[in-house]
Amino acid sequence: xxxxxxxxxxxxxxxxxxxxxxxxxxxxxxxxxxxxxxxxxxxxxxxxxxxxxxxxxxxxxxxxxxxxxxxxxxxxxxxxxxxxxxxxxxxxxxxxxxxxxxxxxxxxxxxxxxxxxxxxxxxxxxxxxxxxxxxxxxxxxxxxxxxxxxxxxxxxxxxxxxxxxxxxxxxxxxxxxxxxxxxxxxxxxxxxxxxxxxxxxxxxxxxxxxxxxxxxxxxxxxxxxxxxxxxxxxxxxxxxxxxxxxxxxxxxxxxxxxxxxxxxxxxxxxxxxxxxxxxxxxxxxxxxxxxxxxxxxxxxxxxxxxxxxxxxxxxxxxxxxxxxxxxxxxxxxxxxxxxxxxxxxxxxxxxxxxxxxxxxxxxxxxxxx
Amino acid sequence: xxxxxxxxxxxxxxxxxxxxxxxxxxxxxxxxxxxxxxxxxxxxxxxxxxxxxxxxxxxxxxxxxxxxxxxxxxxxxxxxxxxxxxxxxxxxxxxxxxxxxxxxxxxxxxxxxxxxxxxxxxxxxxxxxxxxxxxxxxxxxxxxxxxxxxxxxxxxxxxxxxxxxxxxxxxxxxxxxxxxxxxxxxxxxxxxxxxxxxxxxxxxxxxxxxxxxxxxxxxxxxxxxxxxxxxxxxxxxxxxxxxxxxxxxxxxxxxxxxxxxxxxxxxxxxxxxxxxxxxxxxxxxxxxxxx
Ligand SMILES: Nc1ncnc2c1ncn2[C@@H]1O[C@H](COP(=O)(O)OP(=O)(O)O)[C@@H](O)[C@H]1O
Ligand SMILES: [Mg+2]
Numbered sequence: 001x002x003x004x005x006x007x008x009x010x011x012x013x014x015x016x017x018x019x020x021x022x023x024x025x026x027x028x029x030x031x032x033x034x035x036x037x038x039x040x041x042x043x044x045x046x047x048x049x050x051x052x053x054x055x056x057x058x059x060x061x062x063x064x065x066x067x068x069x070x071x072x073x074x075x076x077x078x079x080x081x082x083x084x085x086x087x088x089x090x091x092x093x094x095x096x097x098x099x100x101x102x103x104x105x106x107x108x109x110x111x112x113x114x115x116x117x118x119x120x121x122x123x124x125x126x127x128x129x130x131x132x133x134x135x136x137x138x139x140x141x142x143x144x145x146x147x148x149x150x151x152x153x154x155x156x157x158x159x160x161x162x163x164x165x166x167x168x169x170x171x172x173x174x175x176x177x178x179x180x181x182x183x184x185x186x187x188x189x190x191x192x193x194x195x196x197x198x199x200x201x202x203x204x205x206x207x208x209x210x211x212x213x214x215x216x217x218x219x220x221x222x223x224x225x226x227x228x229x230x231x232x233x234x235x236x237x238x239x240x241x242x243x244x245x246x247x248x249x250x251x252x253x254x255x256x257x258x259x260x261x262x263x264x265x266x267x268x269x270x271x272x273x274x275x276x277x278x279x280x281x282x283x284x285x286x287x288x289x290x291x292x293x294x295x296x297x298x299x300x301x302x303x304x305x306x307x308x309x310x311x312x313x314x315x316x317x318x319x320x321x322x323x324x325x326x327x328x329x330x331x332x333x334x335x336x337x338x339x340x341x342x343x344x345x346x347x348x349x350x351x352x353x354x355x356x357x358x359x360x361x362x363x364x365x366x367x368x369x
Numbered sequence: 370x371x372x373x374x375x376x377x378x379x380x381x382x383x384x385x386x387x388x389x390x391x392x393x394x395x396x397x398x399x400x401x402x403x404x405x406x407x408x409x410x411x412x413x414x415x416x417x418x419x420x421x422x423x424x425x426x427x428x429x430x431x432x433x434x435x436x437x438x439x440x441x442x443x444x445x446x447x448x449x450x451x452x453x454x455x456x457x458x459x460x461x462x463x464x465x466x467x468x469x470x471x472x473x474x475x476x477x478x479x480x481x482x483x484x485x486x487x488x489x490x491x492x493x494x495x496x497x498x499x500x501x502x503x504x505x506x507x508x509x510x511x512x513x514x515x516x517x518x519x520x521x522x523x524x525x526x527x528x529x530x531x532x533x534x535x536x537x538x539x540x541x542x543x544x545x546x547x548x549x550x551x552x553x554x555x556x557x558x559x560x561x562x563x564x565x566x567x568x569x570x571x572x573x574x575x576x577x578x579x580x581x582x583x584x585x586x587x588x589x590x591x592x593x594x595x596x597x598x599x600x601x602x603x604x605x606x607x608x609x610x611x612x613x614x615x616x617x618x619x620x621x622x623x624x625x626x627x628x629x630x631x632x633x634x635x636x637x638x639x640x641x642x643x644x645x646x647x648x649x650x651x652x653x654x655x656x657x658x659x660x
Contacts, residue, residue, distance in 0.1 A: 053559055073562040086560035090578045099574075100564035151564065 003065070004029045004187050005050065005155055010059030012045050012211075019045050021211040023059070027155070027189060032181055034190045036198040037208030038234070043191040044083075046208075047157045050189065051080050064154055074103075079148035081158040085140050087132040093119075093143055094128035100151040114150060121180070122146045138169045149180070155187045162197070174201055195235045199223065207231045223281075229352055232279035239285060239323045241278040242354060248272055252294075252346050259317045260296030264349045275354035284348035285325040287315060287340040295343040299323065301336050315340060404638075410631035419625045429632035438616065445612040448527065448602075449595035452534040456542040456591045457584055459535070464546035464583075469553075479547065486540045494533050494604045501529065501605075525607035533601040538594060542587035545657050549583025586657035589648050593641050613637050 005027040012020040020042045027033050035043045048054040050061060052073035061068050068076055079100070087096050094115055101111045119125050122142040132140055141161065148156055161177075162170045178201050181188050192198055198205050199219045206216045207230070215227040226232035233240060241262065247254040253266035255278060264278055287299070299315040302322065306312075306329065313325040313333070323342055327333065334340050414424045432438075467479050485493075500506050501523040508520035523529060553576065561571040599614030608615075613633065620630030649655060 051559075051563060073559070074565050074567055078563075080560070080563045082556055082560060084554075084556055086554070086556040088557060088560070088575060099561070099566075103565040103567075103570060147564065 002029045006062040008060050010049065010056045010061065012049060013057045019211050023213060025206060025213065027187060029187055030185050032188045032190065032201060032203045034192060034198040034202040034205045035208055036192060036195060036205050038193055041208045042211040043208055044159055047159050047191055051078055051157055052076050077153055078155040078157055079151050079153040081144050081148050081161045083159045083163055085144040087140060087143055089132055092128060093130050096143055097147045097150055099147060118146045118150045137164055141165065141173065149184060153186065155189060158188060158190045160191055207234065225350055226279055226352065229277050232352060237282050237324060238279045243276065245270060245272055245274050245276055258319055262297060263294035263346050264351050265347045267351060270351055277352040277354050278349050279352060280344050280349045282324040282326040284344050285323065285342060286344055287325055287342045289334055289340060291341050292343040295341060297342045299340055299342050301334050301338055301340055303336065315342060407631045407634055410628055411635045413628040415626055415628060421627055429629050432629065433632055433636065441611050441616060442613060445596050448531055448534065448610060448612055449592045452531050452538060452595045453588045453591045455535045456539050460539055460542035460546055464543050464550050468547050468550035483540055490537050491600055494601055497533055498524065498604055524605060525609050527610040530602045530606035530610040533605040534595050534598060537598060537601060538591045541590040545587040546583040549580040553579055582654055582657065585653050589644060590658060593644060596637060
């Protein structure tokens with residue numbers, strides 16, 4: 001697998017607003033890469049720089065090993081599926097999809113054959129003569145995708161393509177898009193703010209936060225080993241603790257928190273007396289009626305919520321922080337209001353280097369300790 | 370049955386009469402009645418003292434089928450046609466640049482163009498005459514700069530009339546064009562470029578078709594008045610490039626033949642109605658005309 005898109009040291013600044021900061025990203029051929037992040041973090045801007053609608057303030061972007069700075073959008077071998085679809089309202093569906101081929105002066109017969117084939121592929125057969133205004137949202141979405149895919153681009157850029165669809169249609173389109181991508185073997189760079197969508201569809205996810213890529217990894221890596229506090233909280237549900245490493249023994253760190261001590265498996269790059277953040281997924285959390293070795297947290301059971309197969313327990317720590325613990329339904333549970341001792345298997349918690357702005361929480365824990 | 374229809378009358382017709390009634394009455398008095406009067410007048414005759422008599426005749430219309438008149442109709446239509454084309458060619462790039470500019474001042478710039486046209490057009494046309502005349506600014510500058518030895522005859526040609534027409538009527542082209550171009554969704558232009566279209570192709574396949582409604586209504590709003598703006602043809606054309614409006618004006622003024630003038634007016638009204646109808650048939654937006 002070769003590298004198809006290489007983004008090196010790209011910054012984008014509007015006035016005094018640094019929208020994208022020192023972006024480095026390499027996308028492999030045939031990969032499904034997702035840019036995931038909350039609204040306003042610079043995803044669209046990144047995509048628009050690859051497509052050629054915006055110029056990076058500094059840095060270079062290469063497609064197929066070639067710098068694209070001096071290439072206009074119409075000269076780049078990438079296509080975009082716009083969030084608003086941007087279908088030409090005065091053209092039939094056939095003409096919309098044929099647009100790119102016409103611009104490349106492909107022979108008429110070939111255009112017809114390829115458009116009809118593409119329409120079959122995206123299940124739009126029979127809609128040739130309709131206009132975009134005569135289609136439903138989901139159908140327009142397919143036209144937008146077909147119109148881009150028919151050009152056989154090296155890279156397809158998709159900016160929240162499913163954002164306007166209702167949940168059921170969105171789930172269905174997620175699977176269809178993934179199927180199309182594998183079938184046509186086209187590199188997708190996909191933008192979304194929906195973490196579930198990103199986890200379902202992507203080969204790799206780049207989690208963006210304030211114009212910076214916090215972590216670039218596979219969905220399971222992102223979920224199980226978040227590198228930053230933002231990634232841990234943005235993807236899936238989690239419990240966060242800020243504290244200080246007060247002891248490291250046999251690869252297990254003891255972290256002093258405001259509410260007591262806990263134990264976490266300690267990767268090599270963490271040092272004694274370092275401030276650190278712990279993330280533990282609700283399904284990895286446990287609680288017991290008796291004190292567990294290495295864990296000093298004491299909590300009170302606040303509530304139980306049934307969500308189908310699992311039971312969500314909410315327990316509350318003395319400082320008011322709530323923890324979420326997931327249990328399989330049907331297990332024996334302490335009563336609401338009773339005391340319990342939260343804990344976890346030391347290898348199930350993730351240790352994250354503390355970023356300075358959470359230092360106060362950590363300092364708090366030190367004072368208490 | 371009777372009671373019900375009476376109730377319906379109260380519920381539907383009465384409010385309509387009360388609200389629309391006065392407006393309808395005013396329209397009837399101020400628009401329909403004079404128009405009908407012109408229609409009747411066009412079938413009247415005149416006696417030897419140029420008094421209108423009520424001997425009904427088709428003679429006025431027969432007179433107007435004369436080749437001298439036909440030549441002026443054709444000339445007028447030609448002037449209107451060329452004026453319209455020039456207004457499109459000048460107005461389109463102009464409207465495009467302003468409407469698609471991202472500057473905060475675009476509204477102000479747009480107003481700066483439109484405001485001068487609120488001053489009396491007669492004065493501005495006289496301005497052009499003194500600018501272009503043999504002793505005018507342009508000629509004296511050219512002569513004093515030594516570019517020409519003799520003043521050039523700019524005035525009293527078809528070209529000068531068209532210049533004046535374009536100058537007077539171009540706001541009517543710019544207004545609908547600006548509206549149509551500003552409405553154009555910018556992502557469509559990006560999508561076009563994204564799909565490999567060069568700017569020229571994007572212009573002809575996306576921009577032009579999606580703003581054609583503006584060109585269409587602008588053309589109508591320029592073409593029709595152009596047939597009637599006699600003062601432009603008078604002042605700048607000096608009788609060498611008359612439009613239908615000149616013929617009408619002459620019959621009511623120096624010619625003192627009101628029935629003939631009325632017949633000409635009726636012809637102009639019919640031409641206008643045919644154009645508007647054609648516009649509507651071709652899918653033109655009536656609201657865009659502001660009527
Ligand atoms: N043309 C522009 N001029 C100024 N600021 C912009 C422009 N485009 C985007 N921004 C700003 O850049 C930031 C990131 O925008 P965007 O890339 O659209 O975010 P996302 O797609 O992740 O929601 C936002 O704060 C937005 O206001
Ligand atoms: Mg966006």
